[in-house]
Amino acid sequence: MATLYYLILAPMVYLAVAVSVLGTLWRIARLLRAPAAPPPPPIYPSRKPSWLFALGDALLLPSVFKHNAPLWAALGLFHLGLAALFLGHLELVADFKALQLIPHSIFLGKGLIGLTVLVCLMYFLCRRMVSPTKELSVPEDYLLLVLLLFTVLFGAQMDWARTWFGYSSMGVDEYRGYLSSLIRLKPSVEGVTSAGHSFMLVAHVFFANLLIMAFPFTKLMHAIFTFAMNKFRRG
Amino acid sequence: MSTIAYAKELDLRNLPCPMPVVKISKGIKEVAVGEVVKAITTDPGALTDFPAWAKTSGHQILETETTGTEVNFYIKRLK
Amino acid sequence: MEAQLHDSLVTLFESKLSTQMLLNLETCSRCGICTPACHAYASMPLAKYAPAYRAEVVRRIYKRYFTKQGRFMPVLGEAKDITDAALVELKEAAYSCTGCRRCMVYCPFGIDTQQIMSIAKLLLIGAQAEPETLSMLADMSVSKGENIDALKEGFLSGIKRLEDQVVEKWRSQGEHPIPTDVVGADVLYVALAGAHSIIPAAAVFNAAGEKWSLSFFEAVNFGAFVGDPTKTRLILDRIVNEAKRLKVKEVCICECGTAVRVAKQLKDAPFAVVGLTEMHARYLRQGRIKLRKLPGSYTYHDPCQIARNGGVYDEPRYILRHLVEDFREMSPDPKYNWCCGGGGGLVAMGEETLEFRMQSAKVKAEQMRGSKAEVVVTACENCHTQLSDLNRHYALGQRVVFLSSLVADALIP
Structure with a gap:
């Protein structure tokens, strides 16, 4: 079991990041290498500067707001939640002053943001089980949602899991020690593998690894491509 | 007036683009090979469209006859 | 396979x-x-x-x-x-x-x-x-470009007959109201095969004192409908070559959405490309033509290729403000106007697509009816045919007209 934990928490993380970074670069390079064709016209009426409106389209999803407000709200909460969780993970790596503009203690693992994201994911999943989105969906769509769901579920409820042991085991300092050791390329997993709820962290990291690896080979790339696409539409 | 005998007459007057050519290309298939279709048109474009169509589709315009504002084509199905 | x-x-x-x-x-x-x-x-x-x-x-x-x-x-x-x-x-x-x-x-x-x-x-x-029909049409267009010298004479005799109709309806238009092959003309007008696409446009060009020339070719690009890039280019090249030969400053495309879109995508051409609607709006703004007001209530259908995909929203409305007292928008935001349901070559395929066109454009028919206008105006041949079919099929009791025809009818000499 210890070996399995180690493999997931150290080598698999590096593998996932390598696959993800190289895969993403390969996808982008492929796009840039592709021949240029005369672009079709943009959608009118056009507004200038087009790059600014394209950025607005990519970040604020105004067309979703106009045509499906509940979905827009869920997408907004979901993506903001992901951004907050990303920043939360940065806080585990080191103390960044910029992140303490609003002073706060480490919030990661307390579950509130994670729960919000979970509710959004459940909504996305249910949406895909009903027509007409059902007919548009392919297995990839469900699989990614399930992967996200598991990743968030195990990550977000870490604090709750600590309550089983009266907060006596593995907490923020241990998470920090593990994550910063990974960044320093000197992985140290001892602090996070012996606690009663270590399986939560291992499961979280395992599903996160799968997600990170899937990134360049799935529709998750929309996170990057949306800017170029929206710029094309704006002209 | 032309004396060419025809098996089918198509009234293609005042039709929107590109209906005259669409209808003649369908109409010609409704007569036997060797038979003639008479097409009555009013579009000036038909005077270039019909010969170009006949050339690409392998049929033969036997005669083009002008009567007032109309142009009649006599087209023989060759294949 | x-x-x-x-x-x-x-x-x-x-x-x-x-x-x-x-x-x-x-x-x-x-x-x-x-x-x-x-x-x-x-x-x-x-x-x-x-x-x-x-x-x-x-x-x-x-x-x-x-x-x-x-x-x-x-x-x-x-x-x-x-x-x-x-x-x-x-x-x-x-x-x-x-x-x-x-x-x-x-x-x-x-x-x-x-x-x-x-x-x-x-x-x-x-x-x-x-679809066989679309390929046939594209081949015909390409062949016309290759054999234009042999076909010119027939076309000119057809134009001669149209001139009589122009003179009959709009007097004081001169002896040759439909000029062709004019080297040094300012505008090359590219029409469709039908007289309805040539006569009203000629009347407005002449009323505006434009130095223009009618193209030997039709504007519509069947290569684009069938999705064949090679034929699309060959069909467009016929017009480009004619415009270069006549050294025109502008190529004006008739009321045909696809033709306008394909021509406007031209890069590095020694001439500008405009749609007929833009040309008529310009004449009005410059005071080169004057229009009387027409009776009745009107709505305007924005052809997708001209409006959403071409940016021409204001010009038709500007013209209509000069033409009619009672104008009603069809869609609250023209960007969201429903397609007529006849684009992409569907109308060009004629009756073989009629049933689908009528079923798939039910929302368009409802939008037309909802405007409560007596006259539906548009500026695209495809849209005009499709809207006319919808008008009949759904018994809307409206009249579907080209914007250019209204402008020509309302000309004050």
Whole structure:
């Protein structure tokens, strides 16, 4: 079991990041290498500067707001939640002053943001089980949602899991020690593998690894491509 | 007036683009090979469209006859 | 399907993979926001008419041959081989899409379904499974360009007869109100084959004192309808060459959405390209023509290729303000105007698509009826034909007219 934990928490993380970074670069390079064709016209009426409106389209999803407000709200909460969780993970790596503009203690693992994201994911999943989105969906769509769901579920409820042991085991300092050791390329997993709820962290990291690896080979790339696409539409 | 005998007459007057050519290309298939279709048109474009169509589709315009504002084509199905 | 044909279709697919096309194929998250945007889906709520579903028909083939996921784990994205059955699906997807790009306004990424459908159309050409009528029309257009010297005489005799009609209706238009082959003309006007596309335009050009020349060629590009880039270029080149030969400053395209869009995409041409509506608005602004007001209530249908995909929203409304007292908008925001349901070559296929066109454009008919206008004005041949068909089919009791005809009818000498 210890070996399995180690493999997931150290080598698999590096593998996932390598696959993800190289895969993403390969996808982008492929796009840039592709021949240029005369672009079709943009959608009118056009507004200038087009790059600014394209950025607005990519970040604020105004067309979703106009045509499906509940979905827009869920997408907004979901993506903001992901951004907050990303920043939360940065806080585990080191103390960044910029992140303490609003002073706060480490919030990661307390579950509130994670729960919000979970509710959004459940909504996305249910949406895909009903027509007409059902007919548009392919297995990839469900699989990614399930992967996200598991990743968030195990990550977000870490604090709750600590309550089983009266907060006596593995907490923020241990998470920090593990994550910063990974960044320093000197992985140290001892602090996070012996606690009663270590399986939560291992499961979280395992599903996160799968997600990170899937990134360049799935529709998750929309996170990057949306800017170029929206710029094309704006002209 | 032309004396060419025809098996089918198509009234293609005042039709929107590109209906005259669409209808003649369908109409010609409704007569036997060797038979003639008479097409009555009013579009000036038909005077270039019909010969170009006949050339690409392998049929033969036997005669083009002008009567007032109309142009009649006599087209023989060759294949 | 024979292996040779299969391989050639894969190569053909690859030829379409530009940077923008790859983005169109790789960005969709299948969120389905675009679903209600399509007039076909809004009229007949079947999944196959959802824009993302149409695109997925092409995307599944793309995944199979051009992505790692499709090669190694085809089940994830339901990647599909090119087969005879796939061709049937491609045909249904491509020829139930009018290329209006209304879905592109809804999509959070701006995915261009029409661009994706251009792959389907090219594959169908490669498999010789494209609609025969559209290919026939494109071949005819290309042949006309190749044989124009032999065909000129017949065209000129046809124009001569039209001139009498122009003089009869609009006196003081001179002896030759439809000039052709005028070297040094300011404007080359490219019309359609029909007299209705030439006579009113001629009357307005002459009233504005324009130095113009009528093209020997028709404006509509059947190559674009059938999705054949080579033929599209050959058909457009006929007009470009004529414009260069006559050394014109502007090429004015008649009321034909596809023709306007294709011509406006020209790069580095020694002349500018304008649509007839823009030309008429310019004449009005410059005081070169004067119009009397026409009685009745009017609404305007924005042709997708001219408005949403061409940016010409203000000009027709400016003209109509000078033409009529009672103007009613058809859609609160013209960007969201429903497509007429006849684009993408559907109208050009005539009666073979009539039933689908009438069913899929039910929302358009409701929009026309909802305007409560007596007259529906438009500026595209395709739209005009389709709206007229809808008017008959749904017994709307309206009159469908070209904007240019209204302008010509209202000319004050």
